[in-house]
Amino acid sequence: MALKEGVQGRYERIYAVVEQIPEGRVATYGQVAAMAKLGRAARQVGYALHSLPEGSDLPWHRVINSRGEVSPRALPGWDGYQRHLLEEEGVEFDERGRVDLERFRWEPAPRATRAR
DNA sequence: TTTATGGCTGTCA
DNA sequence: ATGACAGCCATAA
Numbered sequence: 651m652a653l654k655e656g657v658q659g660r661y662e663r664i665y666a667v668v669e670q671i672p673e674g675r676v677a678t679y680g681q682v683a684a685m686a687k688l689g690r691a692a693r694q695v696g697y698a699l700h701s702l703p704e705g706s707d708l709p710w711h712r713v714i715n716s717r718g719e720v721s722p723r724a725l726p727g728w729d730g731y732q733r734h735l736l737e738e739e740g741v742e743f744d745e746r747g748r749v750d751l752e753r754f755r756w757e758p759a760p761r762a763t764r765a766r
Numbered sequence: 767t768t769t770a771t772g773g774c775t776g777t778c779a
Numbered sequence: 780a781t782g783a784c785a786g787c788c789a790t791a792a
Contacts, residue, residue, distance in 0.1 A: 660789080679774055683788095694789045696773035701790080713773085721773040728773090 663687060664698045667758075671712040674740035675756035676749055678716045685758055696721070711735040718751040 663686040671677050679692035688694060699710040711732040714720050720732040733743055741754050 680776095683774085688788080690775075690787050691789065692774045693772060693787075694774090697788095697790060698773095700773055710773085715773080716775060723773055 660686075660688070660694075661698050661701070664695050665706070665708055668699070668708050668710060668713055670758070671709055671756050674754070676712050676714050676718075676736065676741060676751070676754045677756040677758075678714060678718075678751070680716055681756070681758075682713055712739075712756075714749065716751075718749045718754075719747055 664682060667682045667685045668677070679695045680690070683689065683692040683695045686695070695713065699708070699713060702708060702710060711720075714732075720729045722729060729747070733747055736749070737743060741749055743749055
């Protein structure tokens with residue numbers, strides 16, 4: 651309709667954020683959503699990832715929920731697969747399969763090139 | 767156009 | 780610590 655969809659790059663925004671996630675680091679949906687200027691559209695982030703185009707180099711597996719765990723998606727084995735990918739990147743999982751967000755939470759750079 | 771759902775989040779018990 | 784309810788916003792039908 652005549653209403654502006656804002657920008658058609660809503661997906662791109664999410665993709666851009668996820669793409670910025672370094673290895674050995676994880677980000678939550680809410681965090682990505684906030685960084686993508688989507689506000690509380692954390693769910694949409696998950697949808698965007700669900701709608702991921704095939705062949706995307708998007709590290710969607712680095713995006714987890716606020717519990718520090720992968721989404722218990724319907725497909726059995728997907729959570730294990732995601733966890734496996736993160737483990738290879740150096741992310742440590744708990745017995746429950748949880749990650750210490752306090753330690754592995756990706757800290758986005760506000761503006762300057764922050765490297766420590 | 768509206769309606770329904772969802773890879774979530776945060777608070778309350 | 781976990782379990783349940785409601786809120787939020789975009790995509791799909």
